[in-house]
Amino acid sequence: MKKVIGIDLGGTSIKGVVMGEDGAYGEALRIPTEAYKGGEHVLASIMSLIGELLGTVGDQPVAGVGIGTPGFVDGDGTILGGAENLPGWKGVQIYAPITERYGLPVAAANDVTAVALAELKFGAGRGVKNIVCFALGTGVGGGIVIDGKLYAGSHGMAGELGHIVVETGGLQCACGQNGCLERYSSATGIVRLAIDYASSADVDTPFARLVRKNPAEITAKIVYEYVAQADSLAMKVHHTACEMLGRAAGIMMNALSPDRIVLGGGVMMAGDIITNTVKTYAARSAWPAIFERCEVVPAQMGEDAGVMGAGALALERF
Ligand SMILES: [Zn+2]
Numbered sequence: 001m002k003k004v005i006g007i008d009l010g011g012t013s014i015k016g017v018v019m020g021e022d023g024a025y026g027e028a029l030r031i032p033t034e035a036y037k038g039g040e041h042v043l044a045s046i047m048s049l050i051g052e053l054l055g056t057v058g059d060q061p062v063a064g065v066g067i068g069t070p071g072f073v074d075g076d077g078t079i080l081g082g083a084e085n086l087p088g089w090k091g092v093q094i095y096a097p098i099t100e101r102y103g104l105p106v107a108a109a110n111d112v113t114a115v116a117l118a119e120l121k122f123g124a125g126r127g128v129k130n131i132v133c134f135a136l137g138t139g140v141g142g143g144i145v146i147d148g149k150l151y152a153g154s155h156g157m158a159g160e161l162g163h164i165v166v167e168t169g170g171l172q173c174a175c176g177q178n179g180c181l182e183r184y185s186s187a188t189g190i191v192r193l194a195i196d197y198a199s200s201a202d203v204d205t206p207f208a209r210l211v212r213k214n215p216a217e218i219t220a221k222i223v224y225e226y227v228a229q230a231d232s233l234a235m236k237v238h239h240t241a242c243e244m245l246g247r248a249a250g251i252m253m254n255a256l257s258p259d260r261i262v263l264g265g266g267v268m269m270a271g272d273i274i275t276n277t278v279k280t281y282a283a284r285s286a287w288p289a290i291f292e293r294c295e296v297v298p299a300q301m302g303e304d305a306g307v308m309g310a311g312a313l314a315l316e317r318f
Pocket residue numbers: 162163173174175176177180182
């Protein structure tokens with residue numbers, strides 16, 4: 001069976017597995033990223049992890065290496081930027097040194113994009129060819145799979161779904177636009193909405209009182225604890241976050257007519273209530289004939305989605 005190496009580069013650790021064509025893999029190896037030591041150090045750590053993984057396969061051939069990384073990667077393996085948590089990673093060429101040392105071909109993609117591929121092959125996208133994934137975390141990441149293949153765009157930058165403008169003249173975003181999805185539907189966006197809505201003194205619910213007392217301690221998880229109790233302020237936050245995500249989902253439906261919209265990331269710990277509400281709002285933003293043919297589903301991949309996506313990328317390419 002064909003084997004590949006999957007590497008998931010994160011801000012705090014680098015994780016790697018040797019994976020088979022069926023998606024099965026042994027124990028994941030993990031080393032600290034030590035991002036503060038700079039881009040060349042991160043690359044050297046990835047290389048030594050690959051060496052360690054190759055040491056575990058004996059004389060079985062490995063077809064190639066897949067890497068999921070924060071930020072953008074161009075076609076020849078140079079990091080174009082967009083990875084603020086990895087200082088000095090921009091500009092690093094990652095394919096050539098790995099191929100030179102180990103004689104293996106390398107393919108890299110944005111980490112969230114790679115997770116979309118993992119969902120397609122092993123998770124919520126199984127059995128279909130076209131999916132769009134939204135990852136609701138600190139920000140909102142995205143991944144687009146068309147005809148069973150990751151869509152990276154002409155410059156490796158496709159899938160920035162968090163910066164779809166969902167509110168004309170809306171909140172300012174660090175990217176320079178106003179009204180980006182990420183400002184409303186990420187974990188940080190949800191907390192900010194809660195603080196903003198609770199600031200009005202005529203709102204008096206248990207959740208509003210908590211937010212006013214301890215604004216710094218509010219998390220998306222706490223918001224959804226109050227949503228579960230049907231607190232009216234928490235519900236208002238929930239509806240705004242889901243309406244904005246529904247608009248973006250509707251835009252993607254009209255643009256691509258995918259089989260499924262997959263919702264993942266830490267915020268989705270809240271479960272079906274988000275999926276169902278997003279679906280209701282997406283119906284208002286998508287052409288009915290397209291909406292009827294597109295499911296909105298929660299992601300299925302757990303914490304190993306990153307390495308599995310990186311492995312899936314290598315399986316797809318090599
Ligand atoms: Zn933005």
